Amino acid sequence: MKKIYSSVILIFLTLCIYAEDGHQLWLRNSSPKPVNVVCLKNSPTLTIAKQELQNGWMGEMGTSVNLVIKADKAIRGDGFRISKNTIQANTENGILYGVYELLRRQQTGEAIQEEICNPSYDRRILNHWDNLDGSIERGYAGQSIFWRKGSDSLTITETDKNLWQEYARANASVGINGSVLNNVNASQLMLTNEYLQRVKAIAEVLRPYGIKTYLSVRFSSPAQIGGLKTSDPLNPEVAQWWKDKAKEIYNLIPDFGGFLVKANSEGQPGPQDFGRTHADGANMLADAVKPFGGIVMWRAFVYSASDEDRAKQAYLEFMPFDGQFRDNVIIQVKNGPIDFQPREPFSPLFGAMKKTTVMPELQITQEYLGHSVHLAFLAPMWEEFLQSDTYQNGPGTTVARCTDGSIFPQKYSAIAGVANIGLDANWCGHHFGQSNWYAFGRLAWNSSMKSEQIADEWIKLTFGKTTDNKDDSAIDWNLSFLSPVKQMMLDSREAIVDFMMPLGLHHIFSANGHYGPGPWWAPKGMRKDWTPPYYHQADSLGIGFDRTSSGSNNLSQYKEPLRSEYSDPATCPEAYLLWFHHLPWDYKMKSGRTLWDELCYHYDGGVQQVRRFQQVWDQAERFVDRDRFVHVQRRLRDQSLNALEWKDACLLHFQQFSRKSIPYNLERPMYNLDYLIEKDTKRVGVYQH
Numbered sequence: 001m002k003k004i005y006s007s008v009i010l011i012f013l014t015l016c017i018y019a020e021d022g023h024q025l026w027l028r029n030s031s032p033k034p035v036n037v038v039c040l041k042n043s044p045t046l047t048i049a050k051q052e053l054q055n056g057w058m059g060e061m062g063t064s065v066n067l068v069i070k071a072d073k074a075i076r077g078d079g080f081r082i083s084k085n086t087i088q089a090n091t092e093n094g095i096l097y098g099v100y101e102l103l104r105r106q107q108t109g110e111a112i113q114e115e116i117c118n119p120s121y122d123r124r125i126l127n128h129w130d131n132l133d134g135s136i137e138r139g140y141a142g143q144s145i146f147w148r149k150g151s152d153s154l155t156i157t158e159t160d161k162n163l164w165q166e167y168a169r170a171n172a173s174v175g176i177n178g179s180v181l182n183n184v185n186a187s188q189l190m191l192t193n194e195y196l197q198r199v200k201a202i203a204e205v206l207r208p209y210g211i212k213t214y215l216s217v218r219f220s221s222p223a224q225i226g227g228l229k230t231s232d233p234l235n236p237e238v239a240q241w242w243k244d245k246a247k248e249i250y251n252l253i254p255d256f257g258g259f260l261v262k263a264n265s266e267g268q269p270g271p272q273d274f275g276r277t278h279a280d281g282a283n284m285l286a287d288a289v290k291p292f293g294g295i296v297m298w299r300a301f302v303y304s305a306s307d308e309d310r311a312k313q314a315y316l317e318f319m320p321f322d323g324q325f326r327d328n329v330i331i332q333v334k335n336g337p338i339d340f341q342p343r344e345p346f347s348p349l350f351g352a353m354k355k356t357t358v359m360p361e362l363q364i365t366q367e368y369l370g371h372s373v374h375l376a377f378l379a380p381m382w383e384e385f386l387q388s389d390t391y392q393n394g395p396g397t398t399v400a401r402c403t404d405g406s407i408f409p410q411k412y413s414a415i416a417g418v419a420n421i422g423l424d425a426n427w428c429g430h431h432f433g434q435s436n437w438y439a440f441g442r443l444a445w446n447s448s449m450k451s452e453q454i455a456d457e458w459i460k461l462t463f464g465k466t467t468d469n470k471d472d473s474a475i476d477w478n479l480s481f482l483s484p485v486k487q488m489m490l491d492s493r494e495a496i497v498d499f500m501m502p503l504g505l506h507h508i509f510s511a512n513g514h515y516g517p518g519p520w521w522a523p524k525g526m527r528k529d530w531t532p533p534y535y536h537q538a539d540s541l542g543i544g545f546d547r548t549s550s551g552s553n554n555l556s557q558y559k560e561p562l563r564s565e566y567s568d569p570a571t572c573p574e575a576y577l578l579w580f581h582h583l584p585w586d587y588k589m590k591s592g593r594t595l596w597d598e599l600c601y602h603y604d605g606g607v608q609q610v611r612r613f614q615q616v617w618d619q620a621e622r623f624v625d626r627d628r629f630v631h632v633q634r635r636l637r638d639q640s641l642n643a644l645e646w647k648d649a650c651l652l653h654f655q656q657f658s659r660k661s662i663p664y665n666l667e668r669p670m671y672n673l674d675y676l677i678e679k680d681t682k683r684v685g686v687y688q689h
């Protein structure tokens with residue numbers, strides 16, 4: 001009997017070890033070869049660098065690798081010089097990044113010749129929207145890895161520390177060097193000593209991996225936890241409270257990065273509550289952290305319940321203060337002027353604020369792109385954004401160059417991504433969600449990287465074989481797995497745009513969870529700019545938001561030649577057509593079709609595309625372990641059904657205005673509109689696994 005038990009346990013343990021839950025992300029070194037690492041200095045970071053080389057070396061057996069810290073003007077910040085057997089850097093972090101780069105190239109088979117790799121942005125930061133009770137705002141991968149509910153919520157366990165270490169390692173491997181540990185809708189409790197003690201413990205685990213810790217702060221903290229009567233930024237006692245708080249934090253965490261602030265936005269407190277400005281608020285906090293080298297990231301995600309076009313509001317509110325912020329304030333601007341939609345033009349603030357440091361904020365978690373259900377590789381969206389030309393200083397003034405310090409003099413450069421990380425074994429809910437964490441890090445390091453290269457690397461590292469393998473099976477793998485899966489990833493975001501919000505449509509999701517369609521959603525008394533009809537403006541004449549000079553004139557905030565190009569529907573890119581124009585249903589598109597027909601083709605095309613993704617994935621079965629295969633297969637089925645709902649809901653809703661038929665060669669609607677409206681009212685906020 002005993003024997004049977006022990007064999008059962010053995011089988012169970014074996015299964016646990018080999019169960020492929022995706023927890024290892026893109027870090028899967030197998031059978032390393034011996035290597036001799038030479039490094040004259042010692043430190044926790046360098047020890048990690050050495051261990052990583054020893055645990056993952058796939059270069060020539062017995063090579064001696066030199067890790068050299070030596071100042072070199074051609075190497076910037078945490079950059080490094082790499083060759084087959086030497087990594088040189090100015091900093092220890094640079095050595096660590098060089099090690100990860102070398103190992104990545106060995107695993108993916110990329111050439112290694114001597115070259116310098118410098119980071120595009122100095123600060124490459126994840127924003128966690130994690131609440132202190134362990135829940136995550138817009139998180140679709142389980143609870144927080146930093147915070148939890150319950151009586152033991154502040155106890156620090158070995159399990160916590162191990163997880164934080166794995167997290168830190170994954171970040172460092174792609175060059176991420178900062179983490180904001182809590183939600184921008186911040187709790188005042190964050191700054192109480194008991195929570196700061198936990199921050200200190202987290203910071204200690206992240207530090208050797210080169211990651212600085214930052215916190216989101218609630219502007220009303222002085223009154224809420226400091227016993228003051230006000231939180232007015234111009235009140236000396238308030239300013240002193242923040243100075244003391246900064247001192248307390250830096251005593252615990254000497255390399256603390258600074259504060260992130262959401263102020264006077266969506267009900268959060270801010271300086272305007274006291275008749276003060278964004279500059280007053282941000283500068284007061286900046287002065288508090290300045291003596292310690294800290295920064296303040298002040299968000300420009302603001303829009304009031306006025307009649308002004310929401311797409312214009314951040315610009316209107318922030319431009320008057322250009323040049324009035326301290327040099328350690330960075331204005332953090334979402335990529336688009338509205339809110340992380342599947343496609344938006346860049347926010348007009350990029351390049352326009354010439355005397356203020358501006359940083360992009362991207363959303364890695366897929367709040368508006370299908371949560372952790374949809375397969376959406378976001379690098380193409382970020383590439384499109386970073387390479388958008390603002391023309392602010394003539395042609396070639398891309399968003400990337402406006403923000404990375406190459407055009408405007410700025411003390412800091414930074415980029416942030418709202419994390420998609422939670423306690424799920426695979427970290428991101430969807431195995432392919434990991435590719436977005438990876439892509440954010442890679443683009444933050446090198447903003448000119450191409451999506452294709454990022455996808456290529458990620459697939460090889462996550463699902464791949466080692467490069468030694470040049471036999472038939474490797475050729476088969478490249479042709480039958482790598483190529484089609486890469487193409488699927490590259491097409492995935494456009495497919496989502498097509499079945500959700502093609503041709504420049506935006507913000508037509510249902511407010512019930514931000515997952516399904518809701519073009520009809522406009523409850524009585526609701527703020528207009530929270531309802532889809534405000535954005536699509538469908539009526540008997542046509543569809544789209546007029547942002548030209550005959551409408552809201554949002555286009556006046558963009559520089560020539562964009563302004564003129566986008567003002568004319570004939571020259572406006574069709575991808576942004578309904579973002580900037582309200583056009584008749586029978587407007588002639590470039591394809592020769594009417595606008596209505598074109599809309600139908602896009603919606604249908606998106607649905608068909610997801611079905612093709614299912615085919616691609618099903619054919620990939622023999623190359624993927626069972627667990628990950630089935631997991632992705634199931635999610636693609638759900639995505640397919642969801643895509644169909646989007647198509648039917650939007651076309652049937654808009655058809656009430658267009659009064660035109662869906663082209664007869666396209667698949668007919670499968671759902672009744674009533675059914676979809678009813679279903680939406682019952683939708684739960686977060687996808688349940």
Ligand code: BDP
Pocket residue numbers: 137138184185262266301339340367
């Ligand atoms: C919106 C999210 C909301 C965030 C807000 C923000 O729905 O949960 O708090 O962005 O960025 O898109 O502050």
